[in-house]
Amino acid sequence: MSKLKNQNKKKKPTAIFSCLARTKSIIESAKDSISPLYELYAGFCRETTLHGLKHTVKDHVHWCERVLWFLLTVSAFFGAVYCALSQLSRYNSEPVVVSMQRDYRSWWTTFPAVTACFTDRVEPDKARLAIEMTWNVTEESDPERYAYYAGFIDLVTDVAFRSNLQNFWKYQNDNSVKEVDLLQLALSVHPTMMLKVLVSDSIKEVYWMPVMTEVGMCLTFNSKYARFQFMLQDLDWHQTELHKCHYHSGQCYVRIDSLNNGVRYFIHSPFEISTSISNPTGEVMPGEELIIDYKAVEIQASASVKKLRPEQRRCRYPDEWISNSVRAYSFGLCQMHCRNRMALMFCGCRPFFYVKGVLPFGLDVGILGVAAYYLTRLKKPQHNNVVSIFGPEAGSKESELHPEKVVRCIAHRGAGLDAPENTLEAFKYCVERECNFVELDVRSSRDGQLVLLHDQGLERLAGSSVADVRVMDWEAIKNIDIGATHPNRHHFKEVHLCLLDDALDYLLQHKVRMIIDVKGEDKQVISGILKTFANRPALYQYAAVTCFNPFVLYQIRKKDPQIVGAVSYRPYCFSAQDYDAEHGPNRPRYGENLPLHAVLRAADALHSLIWRWSARWCGVSAVLLHKDIVSPAEVHYWRSLGVRCAGWCVNRPLEKLYWRGVLRAPYLANTLLGEPDIEKKGEERDRDTDETDRPGPLIDKLLEPERRMSSGQN
Numbered sequence: 001m002s003k004l005k006n007q008n009k010k011k012k013p014t015a016i017f018s019c020l021a022r023t024k025s026i027i028e029s030a031k032d033s034i035s036p037l038y039e040l041y042a043g044f045c046r047e048t049t050l051h052g053l054k055h056t057v058k059d060h061v062h063w064c065e066r067v068l069w070f071l072l073t074v075s076a077f078f079g080a081v082y083c084a085l086s087q088l089s090r091y092n093s094e095p096v097v098v099s100m101q102r103d104y105r106s107w108w109t110t111f112p113a114v115t116a117c118f119t120d121r122v123e124p125d126k127a128r129l130a131i132e133m134t135w136n137v138t139e140e141s142d143p144e145r146y147a148y149y150a151g152f153i154d155l156v157t158d159v160a161f162r163s164n165l166q167n168f169w170k171y172q173n174d175n176s177v178k179e180v181d182l183l184q185l186a187l188s189v190h191p192t193m194m195l196k197v198l199v200s201d202s203i204k205e206v207y208w209m210p211v212m213t214e215v216g217m218c219l220t221f222n223s224k225y226a227r228f229q230f231m232l233q234d235l236d237w238h239q240t241e242l243h244k245c246h247y248h249s250g251q252c253y254v255r256i257d258s259l260n261n262g263v264r265y266f267i268h269s270p271f272e273i274s275t276s277i278s279n280p281t282g283e284v285m286p287g288e289e290l291i292i293d294y295k296a297v298e299i300q301a302s303a304s305v306k307k308l309r310p311e312q313r314r315c316r317y318p319d320e321w322i323s324n325s326v327r328a329y330s331f332g333l334c335q336m337h338c339r340n341r342m343a344l345m346f347c348g349c350r351p352f353f354y355v356k357g358v359l360p361f362g363l364d365v366g367i368l369g370v371a372a373y374y375l376t377r378l379k380k381p382q383h384n385n386v387v388s389i390f391g392p393e394a395g396s397k398e399s400e401l402h403p404e405k406v407v408r409c410i411a412h413r414g415a416g417l418d419a420p421e422n423t424l425e426a427f428k429y430c431v432e433r434e435c436n437f438v439e440l441d442v443r444s445s446r447d448g449q450l451v452l453l454h455d456q457g458l459e460r461l462a463g464s465s466v467a468d469v470r471v472m473d474w475e476a477i478k479n480i481d482i483g484a485t486h487p488n489r490h491h492f493k494e495v496h497l498c499l500l501d502d503a504l505d506y507l508l509q510h511k512v513r514m515i516i517d518v519k520g521e522d523k524q525v526i527s528g529i530l531k532t533f534a535n536r537p538a539l540y541q542y543a544a545v546t547c548f549n550p551f552v553l554y555q556i557r558k559k560d561p562q563i564v565g566a567v568s569y570r571p572y573c574f575s576a577q578d579y580d581a582e583h584g585p586n587r588p589r590y591g592e593n594l595p596l597h598a599v600l601r602a603a604d605a606l607h608s609l610i611w612r613w614s615a616r617w618c619g620v621s622a623v624l625l626h627k628d629i630v631s632p633a634e635v636h637y638w639r640s641l642g643v644r645c646a647g648w649c650v651n652r653p654l655e656k657l658y659w660r661g662v663l664r665a666p667y668l669a670n671t672l673l674g675e676p677d678i679e680k681k682g683e684e685r686d687r688d689t690d691e692t693d694r695p696g697p698l699i700d701k702l703l704e705p706e707r708r709m710s711s712g713q714n
Contacts (some may be wrong), residue, residue: 001373028249052076053635056581085516095312100117100562109296112267113223114254115274116195116208119262119283121157121217126189133174134185152177157186159353161214161339172420182352186217187231191261198255199243207240212353213274214336218266225273225328242270245296259651260286267292271318273332349374378554378619381540381562381640386621388541389564390644394664409675411514412668420461420483420495422452424506430672431510438507439515439648439668442500444524449474450532454519461485471519474499500532515566515624515668518547518556526555533563540564548573550614557618566622567615568648572628573607575600579626597632624648624668627655635665645700 031057045053052073056066087137124635131149132138139146155167171177197206208219211229220226227237245252256263262285267276282290301313310316316329340354380386391407392398399406414426415435430438441454450473457467461482469477483495500516507514517669518525533539546566549551557565575597576585615623622644625634632646638645650659650667653674659667 004512014052017031018452018682026551043679065288092312093309105247107298108244109298110270111245111252111254112241112294113215113220113270113272114256115211115223115266115268116256116258117213117216117217117218117264117266117280118191119264119285121186121191122154122189123191127153129189130185134180156182156352157189157216157353159186159216161351161353165351183212183231186212190217195263196257198257199220200245200249200251200253201243204241204243211273214339214353218274219557220274222270223268223273224270225333228328228333229273258284258286262286265290267294269330272330273336275332275335289601352556358438362565372395377556377563377617380619381564381619385562385564386644389544390622390666393639393644394597407437407513407666409435409437409644409656409672410561410666410668411435411672412670414438415670415672417651417671418673419488420486420492422454422498423482423492423495424498424503425483425492425495427503427506427512431512433672435672435675436511437513437515437666438498438519440503441517441519442525442529443469443473443519444522444528445477447473448469448524448528450528451477452498452500452503453516456519458482470522500528504532504536504539504543508536508542511542516543516545516590517568518545518552521549521552526552529556529561535558544622546622550611550618553618553620560618564622565620565642567611567618567620568624568625569629571608571609572601572604574603588602615643622646627667630663630665632663635663 042057045057048054050073052069055061057072058066066075068519113407127150128139130507131146135145135149137145137149137379141592152171158164169376193209196678199206206221207593208221209226211218211220211225211226212231213229220229222243223243229237231235243254256265264280264283267281268274281292284290305313307319310320318328318330320329321327336354340350340439343350344399384541391405391513392402394406411426411430413421414423414430415438416422419426427438427440430436435682440452442450443453443456445451451467453470455461457469458464458477458480459467462480462484464480465478466472466477478497480497482497483489483492486492486495516529518529529545530695533543542560545553545556545565546568547556548568548570552569553565553567554612557563570579572579573586574584575590577587577589579585588597589600622642624646625648627650628649630645635645644666646668647659647663648668649670651670651674656667656669656674659665
């Protein structure tokens with residue numbers, strides 16, 4: 001026991017740093033770290049001419065004084081910066097100072113411009129001659145048609161941007177008025193009488209210029225910008241000197257006489273035009289008199305103001321053009337130019353009363369692109385054909401009255417998981433189970449035959465070495481067994497490729513509707529599709545044509561607009577070679593090159609926006625999207641445009657229930673298993689069927705999780 005105590009006495013105690021010692025160590029370490037930086041700061045403060053900084057490092061000064069000098073110096077610095085930024089902000093926002101000039105003896109002001117619009121802009125004799133010359137109709141030969149065209153002339157002459165543009169709808173399908181020059185028509189029937197004008201300057205002559213405004217044809221004088229509404233396009237515009245008045249002149253006036261017609265007057269600046277939002281100054285009927293006195297308030301800018309930005313001075317000079325075609329600026333011109341652009345963007349056309357100068361054509365590539373888009377956009381086919389193929393829209397009255405007509409399931413490639421895809425056997429499988437809507441893929445062989453085939457080659461279907469059917473004739477590939485690798489190959493033996501004509505004969509015989517997916521971009525398949533529809537008129541009500549490439553669909557529908565079209569869309573088409581139904585994008589095209597792969601992903605994002613515009617450009621009646629990108633908002637978007645939205649690769653029972661109950665939209669399925677309607681109809685038939693007459697193990701593996709979930713198992 002004594003030995004153990006002696007051993008414990010010999011052990012040295014372990015050094016334990018207290019909290020104070022640890023803090024002191026940290027402070028010393030921090031001082032050593034910032035010591036070089038402090039020496040640099042101290043050297044700068046001792047040598048600088050800034051008065052306050054040297055006191056922060058001066059010897060024998062209390063630390064409170066050092067802190068005070070430091071705070072004062074920093075405050076002065078930031079205060080100076082704040083004042084400078086405030087002055088800069090004020091200069092950017094309010095750099096202009098307004099002052100009153102007192103040399104009134106030299107003041108000259110420009111007289112306002114006058115735009116006069118007749119209340120009755122049609123001369124009966126001229127209208128009668130115009131109807132006879134344009135449409136070869138007289139009041140005696142056909143009173144009804146004469147009254148019809150007389151109403152059209154009244155509408156053209158009294159056109160107004162804000163009031164009666166919608167009245168042209170009754171003439172939209174009348175081909176007899178489509179090629180008429182409306183501007184020339186309004187000019188030809190306008191009354192010839194000119195307004196008598198008397199001005200205070202007896203030497204000056206007044207010239208009325210015919211202009212086409214947003215409120216119809218009018219006459220104007222003393223307006224510099226009337227050239228942008230000048231109707232006589234064959235004549236050159238000659239600017240006359242503006243009428244001016246001296247400040248001391250008590251006799252500066254204009255007198256306008258109209259004896260036989262009411263006139264609506266617009267008084268505005270000589271550097272402005274009359275627009276649709278301009279309120280008429282006064283309306284004078286025959287026998288009435290209107291006297292208006294004006295007080296001139298004119299603001300002139302010094303030459304230095306022009307150096308400021310328009311955002312700073314909040315105004316523009318007349319030579320700061322709106323565009324290359326509108327070589328002037330005014331508030332009215334800017335408004336009219338914007339309305340013209342918007343009309344072209346939303347309607348694909350422009351109102352005829354925009355004469356010149358504000359035409360969007362030639363302004364920039366963007367407007368040309370918008371114009372080309374709307375001018376070349378295809379029209380949709382007949383609505384009856386769309387309803388005949390896709391059935392009534394879900395939620396409509398017809399769908400409630402006839403729910404059996406609503407399309408829910410479309411057999412993708414003829415239910416390619418249940419039977420060999422794109423074959424007669426697959427279509428027979430669908431017909432036997434009363435599935436009356438299928439989707440099939442079409443390619444062309446070297447000899448121009450339209451073959452039902454999804455892939456470019458036969459490696460996946462037949463295990464063959466044929467990599468491209470386009471380089472082979474039909475005779476060389478028609479006997480290849482394409483069901484050799486199918487999970488249900490023991491039920492389908494010796495299954496061969498099928499021609500489109502043979503499939504159509506069978507499907508039309510059983511009144512099966514179909515979606516023809518065009519694969520490839522060669523002219524053979526395009527001409528073959530057009531020829532097929534021409535030879536089978538019933539296809540217009542039974543088949544829709546879809547394609548991933550909108551340019552191929554555009555070529556087909558442009559030559560035959562009655563074909564019901566649809567656009568298919570697959571995400572990641574640039575960056576990924578395949579888009580698997582279960583695992584999304586795979587097999588990157590340039591996976592080893594990360595920068596290029598990132599660029600292709602950006603192209604995918606851009607394509608996800610452009611394809612919607614391309615679909616509308618082709619005048620499609622439906623879009624086929626992969627199930628992963630379809631949401632209720634997406635379905636609602638296309639329904640608002642009158643376009644059906646369907647998803648493909650909807651194979652699981654729970655997915656089908658979601659599409660039926662929530663999205664209420666049709667879907668393309670590779671298997672008919674999980675279809676309530678089809679399974680209910682086939683229950684009795686399946687009871688008598690042998691147990692081996694079931695889909696293969698691939699379908700069992702695919703559907704087993706859903707069976708457990710639907711039965712309540714975890």
